[in-house]
Amino acid sequence: MLKVETSLVIHRSVEDVFAVLNELENYPKWSATFQEITKTSTGPTGVGTTWTGVGKSLGRRIETKIEQTEYEPNRKYTRKSNSPFPVHEQMTFESIEGGTRVNVRFEAEPGGFFKLAEPLVAKIGKRNIEADLAALKDLMEAHAL
Secondary structure, eight states: OEEEEEEEEESSOHHHHHHHHHSGGGGGGTOSSEEEEEEOSOSSSSTTOEEEEEEEETTEEEEEEEEEEEEETTTEEEEEEOSSSOEEEEEEEEEETTEEEEEEEEEEOOOHHHHHTHHHHHHHHHHHHHHHHHHHHHHHHTTOO
């Protein structure tokens, strides 16, 4: 099991930060992981909401199905996806003086080549997550999101 945990502080309210992150369609604006994300279910975002995401990994186009499995407004959400291997991502939101602490927990079950290269995949994954979160922080604090 591959696990990555990290956190950051964004100098915006919990409500603002949660609103941006809760709408998965915003991810391509700040994350290098996805080029596009399309909501595939109807209604407001909550438990059971689904999306299709398109990204690249090792130069290959990868399409993944994403489902929200936990949802507590302005506090927490958890999502699972299936490609290139099973992934669970949880974000929790904590109001602190001057902003919001976002805690990210990422767990994956790599198989095949990815299983053999798990330490490298973990290192690259953490670096990519932290780079994406830094981009998110910059855009949110500039009120561009």
